[in-house]
Amino acid sequence: MEGKATSLANLLQGCIDKKAHLAGKLIHAFILRSNGLLSNTFLSNRLVELYSKCGNIGYADRVFDKMPHRDVYSWNAILGGYCKFGSLGDAQELFLKLPERNTVSWNTLISALVRHGQEETALGVYDTMILEGFMPTRFTLASVFSACGALLDVEHGRRCHGLAIKIGLEENIYVGNAILSMYAKCGLIRDAIRVFGDMAEPNEVTFTAIMGGLAQTDRVLEALEMFRMMCRKGVRIDSVSLSSILGVCAKGGEGGGEYGLDDQSDGFPCNVNGQQIHGHTIKLGFEGDLHLNNSLLDMYAKNGDLNNAEKVFANLPKVSNVSWNIMIAGYGQISETQKALEYLQRMRSCCFEPDEVTYIHMLAACVKSGDIKSGRQMFDNISCPNVSSWNAILSGYFQSGDHKEAIELFREMQFQHVQPDRTTLAVALSSCAAMGLLQAGKEIHAASRKAAFQTDVYVASGLLNMYSKCGRTETAKHIFHNMLELDIVCWNSMIAGLSLNSQDKEAFTFFKQMRHDEMRPTQFTYATVLSCCAKLSSSFQGKQVHVQMTKDGYMSDLFVGSALIDMYCKCGDVDEARKFFDMMPSKNTVTWNEMIHGYAQNGRGDEAVLLYRDMIGSSQKPDCITFVAVLTACSHSGLVDAGIEIFNSMEQEHGVVPVLDHYTCIIDALGRAGRFHEAEVLIDEMPYKDDPVIWEVLLSSCRVYANVGLAKRAADELFRLTPNNSAPYVLLGNIYSSLGRWDEARDVRDQMSDKQVIKDPGYSWIEYDKGKQTGMEDDNFMVIDDEVEVASNKKSFYAA
Structure with missing residues (x-):
């Protein structure tokens, strides 16, 4: 028996x-x-x-x-x-009933929990195992390190590592690979490299883990060198190793040239590394491995080499949804939405059903190319969109300027009980800021508190921006001062918000505090603070900022340089602005525009025109703003013929179609020179004759030359276009008054009274030792805020 x-x-x-x-x-x-x-x-x-x-x-x-x-x-x-x-509930219940447990019992349950994604429970079981005096084996530790890596629980992982050393298992290849993989997943690449260096005979799993860890922390060149070492040592290369190193090459493609994936010894571009590994896959006979082929596709697609990706795809012995999705994502990455759509149609015709990943890739492709309508269709095809999908469509609406739809979509996301992340909240807040929607911004603020993101610096900068653009700087300051940690974006948002709300002195105070806190300004900081100095007409503070930006090495930054030129020009120090302009190592269109506009602002039209001609001679292409600046200079300095010549050259020589601002400048120049016939001809020919700005400019010029007939025509046009605007009534009445035509002047005032048009009061300010006082002019007198009533001569007031 x-x-x-x-x-x-x-x-x-x-x-x-x-x-x-x-x-x-x-x-x-x-x-x-x-x-x-x-x-x-x-x-x-x-x-x-x-x-x-x-x-x-x-x-x-x-x-x-x-x-x-x-x-x-x-x-x-x-x-x-x-x-x-997979009956883990029954397994745990049975485990508690075991009359006797050994290490196998513990290992069986721990490994099963890890495999099924219950890592925290697995670590709890492991801790109980140790407390009950059982010694872990290599299988126990491998599962535990895997759980620590998945949870990014470095502290638990280090304790287990210590125990492995104590019981002599750290040299076991199985345990060593698990430790290395745990550190790599947690981003502790130095610890991973140290473990790698201590391993006597690393195998293909070891190299695969270290290559993945290096790529994860963007150390792509080192990951490639590890693969070369693997080849030199004669370690067996399997399909998993090849997939891992192809992922490294793909990582280089994702970052563009940032990672510099060139092999520094031979100068080959990063795509060549991928092609060499492609050769290895063929040499080792892995052409039929679907997972490896998909890795090849992914590498070529992420490097933007869709021609080679097409060849690999066409020769695949077998394809999967992953293969189709990679091709769709690849074309989406280079904004070829039409090709991505073609692959989607081919996928369906080959009886492959698009999955959520397919639609997410199509959504990203549509958003990147600006086709938000198609992107929304793709989004609506996703049955249960995750937060990444919501973020993609929200970003699409934000980038296309459809802020209202972005906010509505955010609300819909809330109704669907999808938890927003920091990106979601930041995009939604930016849309509220763009539209000045305070109430919607407050709702998103509440959502950020509920999701525990109110102290996240990324979300906080969005809140600061939103409240500032809605005019609530006190709320913005409250949020700012209650932040546990501040980064440069938060400081920039606060300074920019104060400047936006004309609190430029306080913005400058924040800038000084930022410097005191040893936070290094960026070019955006300097540009904003220089704008504050310009608005305050404070060249003294502007010069201080100039010195600091020189120390910080921003002298050659075009963005900051343009702001500095603007500051000096607005403070009246055009020569200092020109001195800096000439010192700049490189200039862009904005820089030239600022300097030309500076001359225009300060009545130095001849120099503005000369600088414009220098700009053309330097092969710098003028834009719409350039012509506004130089035509303004011509207008203010009486350079009418030069202005007409430049105006006529805009479209013919430079391909810039004149818009309202350009017509306004040239009509102003003609009006100031008394060349009203030419001005009328131009108005009759231009496409903006129904814009009130044109007629206001012309009416102002008529007052100087007492051209009553044209003034009456201009005023009638303004009465038609802006019936509630008091300016044409006042200007026309002043023209009649200056000529002694009192009856007509009275008729204008009576019309104004009959139509209930109210003249807006004018404001002026004076500065004295104690501070600034604001004055308000009304029809008969000017009242100074300091309770002083002063009789006013209207003519001298207007002249001032």
């Missing part, structure tokens, strides 16, 4: 090894018919193990329940069955 049992046990072991379910059931039937064999614990254990391995947990349960005698192996076998079947 004993020999028979041994033979049957060997047969069952063969069935277990081959997962031969049917053959095992036949042996089970034979055992049932044989007297005395059913009570054999050894055979019953084999049967439980067989059914567990074959996934037939029902049969395994029956055999286990009918066993007259169970040993620890019996309990471990049925526990393994539950774990393999």
